[in-house]
Amino acid sequence: MKLYTYFRSSAAYRVRIALNLKGVAYDAVPVHLLKDGGEQHGAAYRAVNPSELIPALETDGATLAQSLAIIEYLEEVHPVMPLLPQDALGRARVRALAQTIASDTHPLTNLRVLRHLKGTLGLSEDDKNAWYRHWLGEGMRVLEAQLASSPATGRFCHGDMPTIADCCLVPQVFNARRVGIDLAPFPTITAIDAACAGIPAFQAAHPSQQPDAE
Amino acid sequence: MKLYTYFRSSAAYRVRIALNLKGVAYDAVPVHLLKDGGEQHGAAYRAVNPSELIPALETDGATLAQSLAIIEYLEEVHPVMPLLPQDALGRARVRALAQTIASDTHPLTNLRVLRHLKGTLGLSEDDKNAWYRHWLGEGMRVLEAQLASSPATGRFCHGDMPTIADCCLVPQVFNARRVGIDLAPFPTITAIDAACAGIPAFQAAHPSQQPDAE
Secondary structure, three states: OEEEEOOOOHHHHHHHHHHHHHOOOOEEEEOOOOHHHOHHHOHHHHHHOOOOOOOEEEEOOEEEEOHHHHHHHHHHHOOOOOOOOOOHHHHHHHHHHHHHHHOOOHHHHOHHHHHHHHHOOOOOHHHHHHHHHHHHHHHHHHHHHHHHOOOOEOOOOOEOOOOHHHHHHHHHHHHHHHOOOOOOOOHHHHHHHHHHHOOHHHHHHOHHHOOOOO | OEEEEOOOOHHHHHHHHHHHHHOOOOEEEEOOOOHHHOHHHOHHHHHHOOOOOOOEEEEOOEEEEOHHHHHHHHHHHOOOOOOOOOOHHHHHHHHHHHHHHHOOOHHHHOHHHHHHHHHOOOOOHHHHHHHHHHHHHHHHHHHHHHHHOOOOOOOOOOOOOOOHHHHHHHHHHHHHHHOOOOOOOOHHHHHHHHHHHOOHHHHHHOHHHOOOOO
């Protein structure tokens, strides 16, 4: 199993957490998103994944794209350490929390969008950073409201075992810290992040622990 | 079952298709995204869905958010007319196609982002439209590459039965047509869109057929 990854990519970070939680071994193939305009745009990686986005997972004779699709696949073929609850309503809640991050927040703040804002639209560094902080902050606000208002929230996003939602939350909080977002308005999120930080599977997936970390 | 919807919302359109394909009856509760700055931002809808995004589905005593999480829920509780293939690799492929649209494309071109580009960043109408066309076009390019390169693509995105991927593709093509994107470079997408257009479940979900259509 080969994971095309970049140490600081949120989406790759999610999949690394899921692989580690399930105890599935993999070979990391680093794709440098910044070097020479981005290795993800080169012919070699484009042949792996035409979206030119990280991550991709080579397994069982296929190449899988999209972090949440990859994690759902891992959930189906490696059901040990389930990352979704047993009940359909619980699964819907976990998937919605994950998508609040993966669909509503992260796509607006990823590298290709930030490059487009500066390169094509000519935004200043300040305006680009304001954009990043606006959408990341909006995503955190919604996530905090969803988590704080529900009795289903426990030590983790859903009860007392990590789920796909936690695989998404932790990389999002990592990004928020990196750009200096004040986390005080998000006590539920930070408590869950702290609970995850105590688990070896999350620790080993951290950007600083990757072979391509800088 | 109550679906909070807006006739032209891509994400609501996806869920309407899924409900219709499965033959699940629902009451449509229109939320006008443009009137008075957007009913989705009012206290009433915010109590339903703190993300202030459409759609939400009230069912089985819960309120579900996020179009793909809602469709996965429908798939689990109404397995008739399955919207995912039987095999795990096939399901991963369908989910990845759906997320190419729902995570990589649509979040960049939805109403709140277009408003932010004009209102907060002060972009001209032309620059805003160029943004829309850029990201929609990029999403279509990737989707076409994924579909055209795979023997798994059939009359629909995956084989000869509609799946979650088709629930996402059709609203995306509707948007592309609305802004006048040239569809000639996307023959696989347009052939699938045409196949879907022949199916009553897709027809009934079309924006023009909704109670709040203008």
